[in-house]
Amino acid sequence: MARMHAYDIFQEDVEPAIQVKLDEFKLLGYEKVNGNEIWSFLVKKKWRNPKSDIRLFEIVDEVLAIKVGEFINFSTMEVYRDKEFSLDNEDEMRELLK
Numbered sequence: 851m852a853r854m855h856a857y858d859i860f861q862e863d864v865e866p867a868i869q870v871k872l873d874e875f876k877l878l879g880y881e882k883v884n885g886n887e888i889w890s891f892l893v894k895k896k897w898r899n900p901k902s903d904i905r906l907f908e909i910v911d912e913v914l915a916i917k918v919g920e921f922i923n924f925s926t927m928e929v930y931r932d933k934e935f936s937l938d939n940e941d942e943m944r945e946l947l948k
Contacts, residue, residue, distance in 0.1 A: 872888070
């Protein structure tokens with residue numbers, strides 16, 4: 851079971867901001883990104899050290915401030931960290947090269 855992050859209580863409240871970010875990604879050609887991937891990026895990359903007194907508007911601001919390149923770099927590194935990733939698997943290699 852995944853560990854709860856301190857900001858997970860805000861996830862439903864910031865869903866409209868995540869949707870705006872997903873729309874931006876789609877305009878730039880990244881149609882396969884989903885809201886859970888964006889949330890995971892924020893939790894693992896941006897919010898490694900959560901503040902105890904964070905406010906909702908600060909979280910929304912951080913969602914809207916995500917740069918596409920930063921997200922793609924993070925996603926690429928996550929693929930490399932995946933233990934089941936292998937360059938021997940042709941399907942995985944094609945997915946990586948998309």
